[in-house]
Amino acid sequence: MEVPILRQGQYLIASIQSALTDADLSHLREALIAQVGRSRCRGVIVDVTALDVMDSFAVRTLRDIAHMARLRGAETVIVGIQPDVAFAMVQLGLTLKGVATVLDLEEGLAFLDGRTKERTLEVKPKRPSGRG
Amino acid sequence: MNTKKGTTVMTRPSEGPGSGLTESSAGLLRELVAHLRQNRTQLREEWARRITRAELLTAMTEEEIFAEATAVYDNYVEALETGTFEALQAYSRRLSERIIPRGVETDEVVGIVLLLRDVLARSLFTKYQDNVEKLNRILDSYEPAANRIANTVAVGFVEERERIIRQQQEAIRELSTPVLQVRERLLILPIIGVIDPQRARQLTEQLLRAIRANRAKVVVIDVTGVAAMDSGVANHLVQTVEASRLLGATVIVTGLSPEIAQTLVTIGVDLSEMATVGDLQGGIEEAERLLADRAPPSPPMRGELPPETSR
Amino acid sequence: MGDELRLTIAADVDVVEARQQGRALAAVAGFSSGEQTVIAAAISEIARNILMYAKKGEITLSLVQNGDRQGVSIIASDQGPGIPDIERAMQYGYSTSHGVGAGLPGAKRLMDEFDLKSVVGQGTTVTMRKWRRSI
Ligand SMILES: Nc1ncnc2c1ncn2[C@@H]1O[C@H](COP(=O)(O)OP(=O)(O)OP(=O)(O)O)[C@@H](O)[C@H]1O
Numbered sequence A: 001m002e003v004p005i006l007r008q009g010q011y012l013i014a015s016i017q018s019a020l021t022d023a024d025l026s027h028l029r030e031a032l033i034a035q036v037g038r039s040r041c042r043g044v045i046v047d048v049t050a051l052d053v054m055d056s057f058a059v060r061t062l063r064d065i066a067h068m069a070r071l072r073g074a075e076t077v078i079v080g081i082q083p084d085v086a087f088a089m090v091q092l093g094l095t096l097k098g099v100a101t102v103l104d105l106e107e108g109l110a111f112l113d114g115r116t117k118e119r120t121l122e123v124k125p126k127r128p129s130g131r132g
Numbered sequence B: 001m002n003t004k005k006g007t008t009v010m011t012r013p014s015e016g017p018g019s020g021l022t023e024s025s026a027g028l029l030r031e032l033v034a035h036l037r038q039n040r041t042q043l044r045e046e047w048a049r050r051i052t053r054a055e056l057l058t059a060m061t062e063e064e065i066f067a068e069a070t071a072v073y074d075n076y077v078e079a080l081e082t083g084t085f086e087a088l089q090a091y092s093r094r095l096s097e098r099i100i101p102r103g104v105e106t107d108e109v110v111g112i113v114l115l116l117r118d119v120l121a122r123s124l125f126t127k128y129q130d131n132v133e134k135l136n137r138i139l140d141s142y143e144p145a146a147n148r149i150a151n152t153v154a155v156g157f158v159e160e161r162e163r164i165i166r167q168q169q170e171a172i173r174e175l176s177t178p179v180l181q182v183r184e185r186l187l188i189l190p191i192i193g194v195i196d197p198q199r200a201r202q203l204t205e206q207l208l209r210a211i212r213a214n215r216a217k218v219v220v221i222d223v224t225g226v227a228a229m230d231s232g233v234a235n236h237l238v239q240t241v242e243a244s245r246l247l248g249a250t251v252i253v254t255g256l257s258p259e260i261a262q263t264l265v266t267i268g269v270d271l272s273e274m275a276t277v278g279d280l281q282g283g284i285e286e287a288e289r290l291l292a293d294r295a296p297p298s299p300p301m302r303g304e305l306p307p308e309t310s311r
Numbered sequence C: 001m002g003d004e005l006r007l008t009i010a011a012d013v014d015v016v017e018a019r020q021q022g023r024a025l026a027a028v029a030g031f032s033s034g035e036q037t038v039i040a041a042a043i044s045e046i047a048r049n050i051l052m053y054a055k056k057g058e059i060t061l062s063l064v065q066n067g068d069r070q071g072v073s074i075i076a077s078d079q080g081p082g083i084p085d086i087e088r089a090m091q092y093g094y095s096t097s098h099g100v101g102a103g104l105p106g107a108k109r110l111m112d113e114f115d116l117k118s119v120v121g122q123g124t125t126v127t128m129r130k131w132r133r134s135i
């Protein structure tokens, strides 16, 4: 099950459509990282609304995506974690520490808009083209 | 209900009808069952009449009483015949399920079963009154079985009642801890009373759903009304805070007593990582500030992206 | 014990299949959607461990009854390398594969009953149960 990745302005949006195997998840990670590098985008949204379960592998993969994207200059936000899924995650001891999570796609876009503006202000004077 | 007759003493039957019976008493029981079958129509009508006259089951119509009486009668005879009570048990559970919501009381149910016992005993008396010795033997084999049947029905009823009461308590609990929306995107969860693991779980599920339904950004959980918290429940509180964050909501905990704070520290919670404010009022003010910060998307997001190394 | 579902775990699609079957069975047993997710998550962890450490194995799902309590039982077994130090493996954060180390202790926390038996060189069996909360 391939996860479609759309480009919208400065952001990449990956919306997961169904339950994913580990290979699907790894593939998503590779694809996202490659595209972040190529497209020089500023933000990544991973929409997990359709994920049935977030187990340790899924959490690890999402964390990896966030870290690797950050290294390439893009902020990541996870959107759409379902209430039941969130509750099961924390009982498993999985918390996605250090990764931004918001309610849904709309919130995700607002979040990234906020982050990128803020960062542009901070970063601009020092290194105009710090990515790549 | 107009039929409060004080407490009812339930007989505790010693043995099942089949146990300890001699050959001839088994025969007697068979004879008895045949008699009850033959006179089914008349006896169950008599029973229904007596029920109405005794002003039992007043919440039900006469037709309903007759329909239930028929079913109980047949189950009764079957239990007498086979000495097994499963069918009767199952029936009395279903019966209780139907009549409890209508306000039928325990003493009414015990009353109607005792009435049936009486109706049947009278009929046996009429039939065998010319042969007192046989009558006595028949009644000897009938009595214990009849008692056990009365008991089965009554216990079934009481158990069902207890189950329903538990269920209602459950519903009340849910109502008693509402998730309140005080303004757009701000929820308050005031927790009051004793929290056991089951209730804690319920609260969390409710809160998480409410966060999603109301698109809440900030939640104030007020635990002022919580007397004590064991480490299990404290752990749960931490999980709730984390799960809320996964849905994009920041949690502020207010009203932590020193004891509960101590419990949290003992189980290894870093209180500096949990947003806590002294009282509910202060918590709401802090929440308002967070929401105001959020409205224009430029200023820094508090508490959102801590650096990965902070552990 | 009536319905029993045996699933072979030998590829990552099997992990997804196992947790989805587990969720369906939990639904049949009358678990709430929250609990179904919890059960599915526990299965996912245990199934992935089979795949990751033993390459292949089997998961058996079944309904269980205790008095009038209904529940689900999950038995995961493999003939893999086994676990030398069970106590450590059960600790949160312990992982021999740079994982989170959350699978075993997490699954234990999610379920009501959890039993891990493992013999080095022979294999590992995890038995888990979850009961419906009464009423
Ligand atoms: N079926 C198994 N066979 C052999 N070893 C196992 C098996 N299951 C678990 N282990 C061992 O127990 C350790 C802990 O397992 P656990 O699932 O808790 O964490 P993990 O798999 O390392 O990481 P995570 O599940 O968080 O991604 C594993 O690293 C592995 O060494």
Ligand SMILES: [Mg+2]
Pocket (backbone or CB within 6 Å): A056, C045, C048, C049, C099, C102, C103, C104
């Ligand atoms: Mg694992």
